[in-house]
Amino acid sequence: MKIVRIVNNDMDKDKFFKGINKIRNIAMTSAEKRVMKERILATPIKSPWSIYSFNIWLQHNRWAYGTLAAVIILVGGGGIVSASQGSLPGDALYAVKTNIVEPTQELLAATPIAKAELQSSFATERLQEAEQLASQGNLDTSKEKQINDLLDGHTKAFNVAVAKVDQSDSSEVLNNKFKVNMRAHARLLETIGTQDKNEKQKDEIVKVAENARTLGSTGDAPGVTVMAATIAPVAAKVSAVAPNISVAPAIESADKYVKNSSKDNKKKKLIRNLIDQTRADVMSIGTDTTPLAKSVIDSTQQTLDQAEQSLKDANWQDDQGDAEGAKNLLKQSEQSAAEADVLLHAGLRLEKGGRGHSKDN
Amino acid sequence: MNLKSAQNQFEKIYDTESDAIFRFCLMRVSNREQALDITQETFTRLWQTISDGKEITNNRAFIFTIAHRLIIDWYRKKKAVSLEGMENEETGEPYEPTDEHAKENAEMGAEGRFVLDSIKKLSSVYRQAVYLRFVEGLSPPEIGKILEISTNAASVRVNRGIEELRKITGYAINEDSADSKQ
DSSP: OHHHHHHHHHHHHHHHHHHHHHHTTOOOOHHHHHHHHHHHHTSOOOOSOOTTHHHHHHHTOHHHHHHHHHHHHHHHOHHHHHHHTTOOTTSTTHHIIIIIIHHHHHHHOOSHHHHHHHHHHHHHHHHHHHHHHHHHTOOOHHHHHHHHHHHHHHHHHHHHHHHTOOOHHHHHHHHHHHHHHHHHHHHHHHHHHHHOOOHHHHHHHHHHHHHHHHHHHSSOOOOTTHHHHHHHHHHHHHHHHOTTSOOHHHHHHHHHHHHTTTOHHHHHHHHHHHHHHHHHHHHTTOSOOOHHHHHHHHHHHHHHHHHHHHHHHHHHHHHTTOHHHHHHHHHHHHHHHHHHHHHHHHHHHHHHHTTTOOOOO | OOHHHHHHHHHHHHHHHHHHHHHHHHHHHOOHHHHHHHHHHHHHHHHHHHHTTOOOSOHHHHHHHHHHHHHHHHHHHHHHHOSSOOSOTTTSOOOOOGGGGHHHHHHHHHHHHHHHHHHHHSOHHHHHHHHHHHTSOOOHHHHHHHHTSOHHHHHHHHHHHHHHHHHHHOOOOOTTHHHHTO
């Protein structure tokens, strides 16, 4: 009986793999393949030289920054510095912000943690700028390049600072918060891109989103404290711009989250609560929204679905007796829940800004 | 990197992987022309990345990831213009005019069609993980990277997908055999 079953099993497998091999027969014709390759290789490639070479040189020369900062502050006073804060790529004061003010802030930051936090916030700000430009229809190739170059620079500086952080817990929190923010903003940009009817700008949006997603997708899922670290400040900011969303429970959940993190069942419950809370936030927005807000809501729902799926998978993994695997999936679930939260609130803020309100970072 | 060596690197990847990407796209968009377009766009981005001097650590995961995102984007766009809502974004089944598949059906034969149809019947969460594991022979870390989930989550999806696939096909398939018959 057993032998018959083994033979049947082998026959089944053979049939299955025969089918799989047949699927692998699907291919392009040789003509399609050749023409496609020729077309791709005919696309223009980027020049290694750009008008941003000076910026890059400045980024590598701390003395130049210092001198320029001193000159600007002496000549122009603090007015220019504060006026530059709301500037976007293409504005006259944008170079002051990114080449002088921010590097000076970084120089003045005393600890590696403070430096890493600053670089992380600069990187997030670059993406918010891209979002703002995109929603205004002003994101062109040169601005995309400028933002992506700066984003790469912030990430490098962030990694250097994090490498100098002694406490591994702190560096994990910093890393995870950075990645959650990158991924959430990548998703927001993608969402803006899908709404965009201008194909040219859409390409630029995709380039920034892809870069952000790449920067946010390497390494592990967030650790225990990232949820609290990410959600509480975001929730607090949102109350200012979206009063119809109740944020108190989110802050409360985030606090509870840290206290109870050692127990997996409680952790599952709290992730569940956070997912429900974000879903409740979505429901409280109402139906009278713009197409962009609708897309943000759709994307948030999808990310929440992923969080729920990982939570379900974690339970399944628990049932299989794989505690370590379940733990990793819980982290994945946390990451998606945090991403959904940042995405929803950043999207709503952008939407408010797009109606002529002041920029909110 | 000079242009010549960038081109050599690109051509090497293109020659080995273009059919797999085309297949992956065709399976999900169910339209040959569209699958060709997405394949071309995927490799255009690969070419730009290589010619830009950027380093890619895992070519397969990189191009599958790009293709995966372009397909999602395609569904979103399609959803936005669709009047009848015939497909549901990424998770749902696209509408599938059968005559467009005449060529692929001939290439696959009945056995291939049966297995592919069975994979397509899987829940959307498991479908791509199972396809990438068995048809393209990708590892769970690569699948995780492409679908933007952890390696662990990718393994779970493959295993749970196999459970479903066993019920649909009646075949005794297991995960261990995914690599053995590549």
